[in-house]
Amino acid sequence: MTQATNSVRFVLDGAIVEAEGERRTTTVLDYLREQLHRTGTKEGCAEGDCGACVVLVGELNAGGTAVDYVPVNSCIQLLPTLDGKSVKTVESLKRADGSLHPVQEAMVSCHGSQCGFCTPGVVMSLAGLVQTVAAPTRGEINDALSGNLCRCTGYKPIVDATLKACAVPAEQLKIDDSADLPLLKAIRRPTVPTYSLDGDIVVQPVVRTRKGNEFVSPATVAEVADYLSRHPHATLLAGSTEIGLQVNKQFTRPEHIVYLGNVAELRRVDDQGAFWRIGAQVSLTAVEALVAEAYPDFAEVLRRFGSPPIRSTATLAGNIANGSPIGDTMPCLLALGATLQLRRGDATRAVALDKFYTGQKQNVLQPGEFIEAIDLPKPRTGEVFRAHKISKRFEQDISATCCAMSYQLSGGKFANVRLAYNGLAPSPCRTPKLEAVINGRTPEAVTTAELDAAIAASFTARDGLRATWAYRSLVARNLVLQFVEESTESAKEAA
Ligand SMILES: Cc1cc2nc3c(=O)[nH]c(=O)nc-3n(C[C@H](O)[C@H](O)[C@H](O)COP(=O)(O)OP(=O)(O)OC[C@H]3O[C@@H](n4cnc5c(N)ncnc54)[C@H](O)[C@@H]3O)c2cc1C
Ligand code: FES
Numbered sequence: 001m002t003q004a005t006n007s008v009r010f011v012l013d014g015a016i017v018e019a020e021g022e023r024r025t026t027t028v029l030d031y032l033r034e035q036l037h038r039t040g041t042k043e044g045c046a047e048g049d050c051g052a053c054v055v056l057v058g059e060l061n062a063g064g065t066a067v068d069y070v071p072v073n074s075c076i077q078l079l080p081t082l083d084g085k086s087v088k089t090v091e092s093l094k095r096a097d098g099s100l101h102p103v104q105e106a107m108v109s110c111h112g113s114q115c116g117f118c119t120p121g122v123v124m125s126l127a128g129l130v131q132t133v134a135a136p137t138r139g140e141i142n143d144a145l146s147g148n149l150c151r152c153t154g155y156k157p158i159v160d161a162t163l164k165a166c167a168v169p170a171e172q173l174k175i176d177d178s179a180d181l182p183l184l185k186a187i188r189r190p191t192v193p194t195y196s197l198d199g200d201i202v203v204q205p206v207v208r209t210r211k212g213n214e215f216v217s218p219a220t221v222a223e224v225a226d227y228l229s230r231h232p233h234a235t236l237l238a239g240s241t242e243i244g245l246q247v248n249k250q251f252t253r254p255e256h257i258v259y260l261g262n263v264a265e266l267r268r269v270d271d272q273g274a275f276w277r278i279g280a281q282v283s284l285t286a287v288e289a290l291v292a293e294a295y296p297d298f299a300e301v302l303r304r305f306g307s308p309p310i311r312s313t314a315t316l317a318g319n320i321a322n323g324s325p326i327g328d329t330m331p332c333l334l335a336l337g338a339t340l341q342l343r344r345g346d347a348t349r350a351v352a353l354d355k356f357y358t359g360q361k362q363n364v365l366q367p368g369e370f371i372e373a374i375d376l377p378k379p380r381t382g383e384v385f386r387a388h389k390i391s392k393r394f395e396q397d398i399s400a401t402c403c404a405m406s407y408q409l410s411g412g413k414f415a416n417v418r419l420a421y422n423g424l425a426p427s428p429c430r431t432p433k434l435e436a437v438i439n440g441r442t443p444e445a446v447t448t449a450e451l452d453a454a455i456a457a458s459f460t461a462r463d464g465l466r467a468t469w470a471y472r473s474l475v476a477r478n479l480v481l482q483f484v485e486e487s488t489e490s491a492k493e494a495a
């Protein structure tokens with residue numbers, strides 16, 4: 001049965017915390033600091049950028065035998081999403097005998113901290129990393145720190161500290177959560193819907209205000225669909241990496257929030273033979289692992305998407321539904337021919353992603369309709385996929401433009417070219433005119449002048465905050481040229 005009380009229950013260091021009477025938009029950070037006085041967790045930017053607020057959120061694994069942790073930016077996560085989960089803050093790392101975690105010890109001995117403001121977030125990102133990777137490389141440590149900004153120490157001592165910490169036996173790096181396990185089982189969220197005596201689904205709130213505004217956390221897709229038919233303008237909450245910003249920076253207070261994080265069906269990837277059906281709540285971290293072998297360039301775009309605490313909760317569906325003109329996953333998904341599975345009530349329909357957007361942040365979703373899954377084709381015979389993101393910073397930055405291209409070479413000529421960009425139009429899009437310039441040509445026959453002409457004919461020249469049109473259009477052409485030239489070289493090597 002769905003929890004009927006107006007409280008959020010989560011586990012913190014061997015105790016169940018029952019947060020009663022909180023707003024549906026209270027952030028995890030505010031609750032930790034203001035109600036639980038866990039002030040080690042800091043607020044820097046309140047928009048997921050600086051990492052001062054990183055904590056670990058844990059869930060029981062599938063077998064119920066251990067807790068799986070992910071780093072999250074607590075400043076943009078809403079408290080009711082914690083219901084049924086566990087949290088570890090920097091204070092949690094202190095051992096029963098008062099000693100520090102090896103990462104903390106090494107941060108002290110390697111001088112990894114100066115003013116100290118970033119340090120709790122840094123420590124939590126690193127403590128999270130070593131839960132799954134006991135002997136990380138420098139590259140893995142750099143990746144893990146990409147969402148933690150330190151403006152005084154510099155990263156070398158911090159990376160050195162991590163390497164030093166990892167010299168201890170792996171079990172000493174593990175968080176001791178033995179006391180949490182039984183408690184997590186006790187507050188485990190339901191996995192089936194509740195029905196009224198008339199057989200109707202009853203979606204119980206986690207938080208409900210006196211005015212009737214509520215935060216619900218359904219367990220099944222049927223409950224989501226049912227709730228949305230009754231509240232077609234409810235706000236869907238997936239990874240909260242957009243919604244959290246709207247709450248903090250624009251002070252939005254959605255009346256009805258439907259959290260998708262506990263819907264097991266939406267957290268699954270189904271192998272359908274020719275394609276993967278990726279549930280709407282699958283995290284970008286999981287998608288990165290899924291596509292690593294088949295589409296390394298897509299995985300690289302994802303590695304540079306935000307930071308680990310962003311990717312641990314953010315979803316493909318959230319990126320697509322948000323529809324930012326500079327959304328990063330869409331060029332890859334468009335070039336790979338992804339299709340969306342949409343659902344409204346009991347009705348489902350499939351919409352190709354290149355038919356989804358109708359304008360800037362506009363799409364074909366009807367009130368009460370939502371993305372249930374994304375169908376991502378697996379590589380077809382001879383298919384080549386290339387993608388690259390151009391941004392001012394390597395990671396934790398949004399695109400000036402990202403270009404993705406898939407093609408086959410048939411008799412030395414391009415065939416089935418699909419080319420897509422973000423950053424050049426009101427929404428991420430394919431570019432039929434550029435595709436036409438390339439299709440049927442040998443790589444050597446594709447000319448710069450024709451690409452430039454096709455770009456000029458495809459888009460309205462406009463300068464943006466992140467880049468001028470002159471820069472974007474040049475980069476857009478050069479990325480295609482690079483992909484084309486590489487294919488010339490691989491064709492020569494194959495000959
Ligand atoms: C620090 C930071 C860095 C970022 N870096 C990048 C980046 O590098 N590249 C990039 O493209 N973006 C970036 N973003 C933006 C954001 O992380 C992405 O858009 C992310 O994919 C949103 O997914 P989410 O699950 O967090 O969505 P949420 O915030 O939960 O939701 C976003 C929108 O999608 C809707 N929605 C969610 N799920 C569904 C569904 N199943 N059906 C219909 N509607 C749905 C929500 O109602 C909401 O309108 C960044 C954000 C932050 C804060
Ligand atoms: S306070 Fe900066 S990421 Fe949360």
Ligand code: FES
Nearest residue numbers: 114115116150151
């Ligand atoms: S030690 Fe001052 S910001 Fe990192």
